[in-house]
Amino acid sequence: MAAKNNNEASILKDMIIANGINGTTKTYLTPPMSPAELLSYILDEKLPPDYDRLQQKEFEKEDGHLGLVHGVDAKKLDSAGWGVIYAPGISPEIKEALSPLINLRRQQAGSLFKEYPYQVGWPSRTFLIENNTGLGPADPEEMPYYLLIVGSPQEIPYNFQYELDVDRAVGRIYFDTPDEYHNYALSVVAAEKGEVKLPARADFFSAANPNDVATQLSTDLLLEPLYKKFNTDLKAETRDLKWEVHAHLKDAATRSQLEKLLGGDPTETPAFLFTGGHGMGFNRDDPYQLAHQGALICQDWDGNPASISEQAYLAGDHIANDARLHGLIAFFFACYGAGTPNHDEFMRKVEGTPKKIAPQSFVARLPRRLLSHPRGGALAVIGHIERAWTHSFKWSGQPSAHRAHFTGTLGRLFDGYPVGFAFDQINERHASAAVQLTGLLNDKRNSIAVNDLELIQTWAVNNDARDYIILGDPAVRLCVPETEEEAVKPSTLTLKDINLDNYKPGVGVMAQPSADGANTAAPIVANARPMSPQTDDAEAMGILSEAQVDQIKDALKTITQRVAAALHNVSTLEVLTYLSDDDLEYVYDRDKKAFRDHAKLKAVTLIGLDGDIQSMIPARQVETLSEAENQVTMAAEVDKKLLNLHKDMVELAQANRAVFLKNLAEIAVTLVNTQL
Amino acid sequence: MPIYITIQTPEAITSPPLTLWPIAINLPPDEASFGLDDDEAVWSVSLPGDTSLAEKTLVRHRNIIAQRRQAIGVAGYYLQVIDVPDNEELAFAFGPVDKTEEEETLLTTMATFSQLGEAESLAFDWLTSWRKPIANWEETLDEYRQFMAQAAYLLKPTLRIETTVEQVRLAETLVRANGALETVWRRRVESTQLALHRQTVQLTLETRQSLAFFVAQVSAGAASLAAKFYVAQWVALPAAFRFARDVIHRAKEDQLLARLKALPERT
Structure with missing residues (x-):
């Protein structure tokens, strides 16, 4: 989009505006065009290759259900089905790396789980025919509704994904190494099993760079209205789960803030993030293209294309190794935010041939990094292939915007x-x-x-809407509790100038007992079948000797006692951090089952069953020189290294407790009916 | 007496007796008899000085544990969906007479479940009648007891986790029965080395979780078997364990999916 000042706004109102900044030439990716200029391109257009299906889908609207045949529950994989499409280049190592996810989906979808090989050159129509299905609403009995493409857009083109996506829910993953596939698989599996929950928080981030019409429009007509709508809707009394909704608009949309939202600060990671702004583009011979194309330009850019620099945008290699973003779902409204085709899909012909804009089609590095992060990744990223246009939400020359497709998408996600x-x-x-x-x-x-x-408007809307895709498993959903009661409260550290010398681990002088003073045991929900007592005749039948039966009973008794002990007091979870100057060889007292006195207690966190967290980190007094008064003063300072160690262990304890208690409860339910 | 894990290089890891885990869990003799006198378990990890190698080793072990857990879930699922056909007299025991037959039948059964989404039988040829000689019965019982001893050991009221790098103890963590964590860190240690202890604790907790998950799946699976097959609970427990162990082994051998795909669809 052109860097035009406000005086030219009236001229621009009928111009056709695309997003994106070219980092190679330091200009806009696509200069604003007059309707007449664009018309000449459009008239050379042919029918879209997926026209039949698109028309069918349009007709289906009248029947009140889209995409899926009647009677299918989109929330249940054993109703909607789940399948995976492998590109020919996907190796056995990659399939092995993905096996945790594939096995889980196989289990969830049952007979509606399918695996498909893809043959190079197949358009979606051929793929459907070869697999005994056709155009129109997805019948999971013929082919699953949810389909995950595993492979590069070079092998399975973006066009295939756009076309298949018309009737089905299609996502794609493509990474460089089996480890990245494995990371993604484990991230989704953990989320699906409820081992990861993020606070119910949605963030809207949108840069509006100076003298830049595209980002002003996307902020004013898309991001800010979306924020306002959901800031109201998601807090409605009727919702089981109330959301926190945050806006980082215009001057607040800095790169440092975006880094925090994308895992740089664990307390800031939302369950859902929507960003708006320019995406970076580069010439196809630019060495930065693969790494930085699609990077998100923030408010740090001054609006002058000639001054664009790496400090103004966030790319995949800016995401730190210790980022905490597991469970995030993001929507990037930005040019090339999800990827880049090898040929220009808007201006298809330059001097009679399609213009090549990249050496090969590729998936953007930023979402790849987010999805495959080694400490747990994002679950899905929605983004744009090619340049995102203001036509995503606005008809040129009209002041009002059209956002129903965005509000509909987000509304379903939040539901x-x-x-x-x-x-x-x-x-x-x-x-x-x-x-x-x-x-x-x-x-x-x-x-x-x-x-x-x-005609021009419709052409632009068509091309723009076509080019949105999902990166990630299309069956993932927001990783939040279902109700307010299950909501995970963010960890908050309360800094107090306190003396921890008198703290008694396990006794908890600062522990908060329940109102009646009683310990609260973990709830156990029993639905398992009891053992069959009437058939306890194995010994008589000669299968087991009396001694063997006794041995099994002893084993079960021991397990039962230990499970009972573990479940006895789970009302408060303590996490304590000590430091020791001495050799740790003798720090532990086996008789007392505790650390000896030379281990100094430095931090305490108490976590209640309801998620309430109290943390006590004593500040240490350090001498500082006050510039204003030119004198030495005492200032409280937190030992950040210690704080980080402690926070890590708190997170570990929380994650472990949830999973471990669930397993223990299952054991208890089964064994409680066993005759010992 | 502690559980010792000495991780020097990935190749140095010895095969554990049950081959269920990537880590050898060698119990002291008194633990094998479920002694309750000592309520503390020790998990000691010795890592190489090369931090990168140490980190990779720990990550690799965590990945293997995650895969095992996945396989346990699959086994637990199949144990629950086993059903008894009408009008068929059934007797239940375990252990194949012929290993090849067992493997093929198991795969066929799993393929049936995968493709049809229903359990019409659990290959009763594989689960031979208890009136016939039962193969590997004693071995299965021993393995089940060993497995339960491992689980009981890691479920002790206090689990102490030590991380040592080149003879220097970096940190110790006490994991209490209710999940409380107490950690003492040695001062003047590099941050990268301190991070290793966090990963050691994570690996230990994930291993313990997987063991507990395994016990839960086997217990629930045995309950289901006992009710459906009218079999004694003391027989069903080792049988369910045996089945789950076999599924883990199949998954570990990286052959299950390939073979499932190669099998003809059952009509």
Whole structure:
């Protein structure tokens, strides 16, 4: 989008505006064009390759259900089905790395789980026919609704994904190494098993750079209204779970803030993040293209394309190794935010041939890094292939915006639907625009009078809506508690100038007992079948000797006693951090089952069953020189290294408790009915 | 007496008796008899001085544990969905007479479940009648007891986790029965080395979680078997364990998926 000042706004109002800054040439990726300029391109367009399906989808709207055949529950994989499409280049090592995810989906989808090989060159139509299904609503009995493409866009083109996505929920993953695939698989599996929960928090981040029309429009007409809508909707009394909704708009949309949201500060990671702004683009011979194309430009950019620099945008290699973003789902409204095709998909012909814009089609590095992060990754990223246009939300020349496809997508996500089903709202816009466009083009070619501006608008909307994709498993959903009661409260550290010398581990002089003073045992929900007592005749039948039966009983008794002990007092979880100057060889007192006195207690955190967290980190007094008064003063300072060690252990304890107690409860339920 | 894990290089890890875990859990003799006199377990990890190698080793072990856990979940699922056909007299025991037959039948059964989403039988040819000679019965009982002893050991009221790098103890963590953590850190140690202890604790807790998960799946699976097959609970427990152990081994051998795909679809 052009760097035009406000005086030119009236001229620009009818111009066609695309997003994106070229880091190689230091200019806008696509200069604003007049309607007449664009019209010449459009008239050379042919019918979209997926026109039949798009038209079918448009007709289906009248029946009240889209994408799925009637009677299928999009929230349940054993109803909607789940499948994976492997590119030919996917090795056995990668499949092994993905096996935790594949096995889980196989278990969840049951007979509606499918694996498909892809043959190079297949358009979606051939793929469907080869697999005994056809166009129209997805029937999971024929082919699963949720489909995960595993492979690069070189092997399985983006066009295939756009086309298949019309009727089904399609996502894609592509990484460089088996380890990255494995990281992603483990991240999704952990989220699906409820081992990871993020606070119910949604953040809207949007840069509005000086003298830059595109980002001003996207902030004013898209991000800010979305924030306002969901800041109201998600706090409604009728919702089981109330959300925190945060806005980082205009001057607040700095790169440092975005880094925090993307795992740089564990207390800031939201369950859902929507960003708006320019995406970086580079020439195809630029060495930065693969690494930084699609990086998100923040408010740090001054609006002058010539001054764009790496400090102004966030790319994949800016995400730290210790980032905490496990469970995040993100939507990047930015050019090339999800990836780049090898040819220009808007201006298809330059001097008669498609313009090549990259050596090969590729997935953007930032979402790849987020999804495959070694400390637990994001679950999905929605983004744009190619340049994102203001037509995503606005018709040129009209002051009002059209956001229903965004609000619909986000609304479904917040209601707990999988990302692939939520995304269908954007596919609907693609279907509507494609059908309208085809009608207009046919009229034009048949010399029937057509409003050229309307034709241009429809063309831009069609291309823009088509190019959104999901990176990640389309069946993932927001990683938040289902109700307020289950909500995880963020860890807060209360700094107090306190003396921990008198703290008694396990006794908890600062512990908060329940109101009646009683210990609260973990709830156990029993639904397992008891052992069969009437058939306890193994010994009589000669299978087991009396001694062997006794041995099994002894084992069960021991396990039962230890499980009972573990479940006895779970009302408060303590995490204590000590430091020792001495050799640790003798720090532990075996008789007392505790550390000896030379281990100094430095931090305490108490976590209640309800998620309440109290942390006590004593500040240490350090001498500082006050510049203003030119005198030495005492200042309280927290030992950050110690604080980080302690926070790590708190997180570990929380994660362990949830999983461990669940397993113990299951054991207890089963064994309680066993005759010992 | 502690459990000792000495991790020097990935190749130095010895095969544990049960081959269920990437880490040898060698119990002292008194633990094998479920002694309750000492309520403390020790998990001692000795790491190489090369921090990068140490970190990779720990990550690798965690990945293996995660895969084992996945396989345990699959086994638990199949144990629950086993069903008894009507009008068929069943007798239940375990242990194949022929290993090849067992493997093929198991795979066929799992393929049936995967493709049809229902459990019409659990290969009763594989689960031979208890009236016939039962293969590997004593061995299975021993393994089950050993497994339960490992689980009981790691479920002791206090689990002490030590991380040592080149003879220097970096940190110790006490894990209490209710999950409370108490950690003492040695001063003047590099941050990268301190991070190793966190990973050691994580690996230990994940191993313990997986053992508890395994016990839960086997217990629930045995309850299901006992009820459906009218079999004594003392037989069903080792049988369920044996089944789950076999599934882990299949998964570990990286052959299950490939073989499932190669099998003809059952009609």
